[in-house]
Amino acid sequence: MSQKLLRLLPCLEWGREYHRGFFASDLLAALIVTIMLIPQSLAYALLAGLPAEMGLYASILPLIAYALLGTSRTLSVGPVAVASLMTATAVGSIAQPGTIDYATAAVAMAMISGLMLLVMGALRFGFLANFLSHPVVSGFITASGIIIALSQLRHILGIQAHGDTLLELLTSLSRDLAAFNSVTLATGAAAMAFLFWARSGLKPLLQRLGMSASSAGMLAKAGPVVVILATTAASYLGDFGARGVALVGEVPSGLPAFSTPSFDLQLWSDLFVAALLVSVIGFVESVSVGKTLAAKRRQRIDPNQELLALGAANVASAVSHGFPVTGGFSRSVVNFDAGAQTPAASILAAGGIALAALLLTPVLFYLPKATLAATIIVAVTSLLDIQVIQRAWNYSRSDFIAVITTITATLLLGVELGVLAGIVASISLHLYKTTRPHIAVVGAVAGTEHFRNVRRHNVITHTNLVSLRIDESLYFANVSYLEDYIYQLIAEIDGLEHVILQCTAVNEIDLSALEALEVIDHRLREQGLTLNLSEVKGPVMDALQKTEFLQHLSGKVFLTHHQAVTSLKRDDIEPYII
């Protein structure tokens, strides 16, 4: 079998080595994931503003598509919180929730996003994900989690609040607060309380009841299902519908019908940017989960193949009337912990969801929406990473600015502008830093051939020369800073004959920088000085040798800085103080 085919269809590889031992593990993992995915898929459909059955539909074919194409053995693909919120925001701006247009737009968004991911994968654009820095992603997911939790409060309270940003949500919630429904609130609050408790208290309880640690751990994941069953029963018995509690209502029974998503050009152009953002965010989230899990078992994730697999999953979601999907963090971890060996676990889980869609939907009629909102709120609290602000603050000012910009923009302007602001801020900050490179005047550490910053170490310097270590590649954005630095420095030092640039940290000299070095060299020569370079790296030297710069240079290029200083110095001074 050709290597190329194996790379395009990773399922051929694990399929060949599949055996009965794998199947037992995969089946158990699939069972647990299914139990977890049923409430999640319903809840994320609610979050996306869509009918409950679309959550189930988005959890069948996409899982199979990813299982066939994905490089992660344990990633669980399906509806996730952030992508559902982004879908709600984008689709909500062009259609009214509850309408056919709204559902059509959500399906179209999955289609656009899927095609974009496929195209990016074909172009091998996986590296683009690198531009979403980790603090930005953490900040974005944290802020999105806050927005999600607030947006679900209305279902817990049984009121009509809405909004895409912190201010809109808070204003809307406080205005409608008085109209809360007490039965809804009681249901939601009880569900939340149980779920929060179940996270830490259910496993020990089950163990005390005699269950093994691993079985107890797995059964504890069924908390949301327990809550759903309990509140559905209460709702049925207590006739919650008549008491003003919003119920999920009629959910059509059966498997999704294949359908062609809308190809309305206007709709596609309206959703283009949002689909791009949900694709990129979903991809980054998914790959980072996949990498974390793969590392634990010494497996590898191929980002470009992941683009194809997630693209196929979204197209599969769209043609089966689902909405945008991606790899989810919590489900994947559960799948991994439950012992899933291969993506066959996901195929089995898809079968479980299909069974649920066929058989369980009549039960869902009485399910209070407040229960689903409670599962969402409890789920997103695990996404909140407020500490990232503290870590960034302690570590560096620019990381802090990037995180704060992302969080503030996401909370105040919404998810789309939030993630864009984060990307722009982190790239701009990085570029800004490189425009003002760290330049150190260096001197020799006594008795060695090593040179260190004169401000940090007691080093030997010389009256007739100055050694500069430039801690950055030289390129168009920072050459004028270097020019100004050198001109100012030589104006301050009397008796100077030589300037030596130690190029250990200069990884590139682009054409603008080369031209600037020519200007600097020319100007130094006019003033009776020479410009010398030392420790120029191989790739940089290769480029310089293609030009006439080295022939015209007033000074020389030395292999080591020590050689440069030894051959140019007239005396030694120790210590050197600026």
Add this chain to the structure above:
Amino acid sequence: MSQKLLRLLPCLEWGREYHRGFFASDLLAALIVTIMLIPQSLAYALLAGLPAEMGLYASILPLIAYALLGTSRTLSVGPVAVASLMTATAVGSIAQPGTIDYATAAVAMAMISGLMLLVMGALRFGFLANFLSHPVVSGFITASGIIIALSQLRHILGIQAHGDTLLELLTSLSRDLAAFNSVTLATGAAAMAFLFWARSGLKPLLQRLGMSASSAGMLAKAGPVVVILATTAASYLGDFGARGVALVGEVPSGLPAFSTPSFDLQLWSDLFVAALLVSVIGFVESVSVGKTLAAKRRQRIDPNQELLALGAANVASAVSHGFPVTGGFSRSVVNFDAGAQTPAASILAAGGIALAALLLTPVLFYLPKATLAATIIVAVTSLLDIQVIQRAWNYSRSDFIAVITTITATLLLGVELGVLAGIVASISLHLYKTTRPHIAVVGAVAGTEHFRNVRRHNVITHTNLVSLRIDESLYFANVSYLEDYIYQLIAEIDGLEHVILQCTAVNEIDLSALEALEVIDHRLREQGLTLNLSEVKGPVMDALQKTEFLQHLSGKVFLTHHQAVTSLKRDDIEPYII
């Protein structure tokens, strides 16, 4: 006098030391610049699609404003070719040339651009100009020069062609070509022929006629004035107007009246992007000319003060019914060569233009537009720097791509998209390169403490450790590349115990990179390996010490790479071949 005031008003500094010797030099330079500026100002008004007198208006107050505020002693501010073309493109998209709305929009554009420059100066945003790389600027100006020359061909031919891009201009020219006017063509062609000849032939001729080299050189700059006088006389005597030759026509005599530019919000928002681009391009062009000239006389240019000075010049242009201005290359060089000592030369030149506006306008009635077009075409040919393509091609692929993108986009999409494409391309290419940093496996040069790339040098290595020199700062966009590189490397080498990262070229480790290093360290530890760092720079070490990374590190941090290798190695191998 306070230093701050001196910095804000550089004229106070040169004003204090002004003396009679300066005045004689400045007066001579002013005379020559005035003679050069009269045809240029008329021609660039034509290029901008504006009435001729607006060229004169833009050459009076702006010169005085810059003279008072600018840090260059010799820069000649006024209408320039590229800014005039950009004005024509932007204003032409919202109003019809020849209408009052068109002139109003051009004046508003000068006002917006002036205010933007003032704001950028107040915010000390001079560094932003660094993001326009030199090859991009050269490419942009070259492509603009081609567009300008083609756009002026219609005046030489006496036809109605128009367009903002290469294709539009070529299509339009070829369609209307047959309708050319022979008298116009003869005038334009003769003017061009004389001007091209005058550039190289006039000075030697004058010298042969007994003039000194310097006088002959200066008088040769009067070529455009000679052409204007000659063709105006021919037009008057030969009644060119009746023969279908387009003439400049009625030019109101007198100084510009002060007027308030339009503050129409719709107009301002339509012109916003174009004004920003003309501001930035004008600023970059102007500062680069100013720097070149200042360097020759050991003077300094302060980019932030230049923003204020150019801002004031544009506001001055707007309130005196002019259009966007900036520092021009050819005029500044002439001013410098003619011996201008201080900006007083520009104030005197402004006086010269004011006199021209008062006295010379009746003469301009018979001036053929073809003559002005000829002066523009001859002037822009000196801007063409086709060699930049060759230089970039020889030097580096990314510089070449940036130049070609800029030139192609400018020619095919117009000046605004052209300059944006250039900026985006050069920044993207720079970022892309940093996402795939050069990483070298290094070994010791025998008998020294220096380490070099094993692929380029014969060096000593060791079986139980691998030394990696990372030639780039570690930041969010390149950490996953580093991760993949290290994992692949350690999978290939048997018997490995230690990985040492030589951090000489790592100028920054951001929070994402720190987290990635923690992951790498964790994974190496799991495989029984240690991660070590050597030659970490001061600023990077300061940041790392604020975290717990160093305490958890499986290996150590060594001051020099030599120490690291000496303390960790078990044996020596020479040479090392991968």
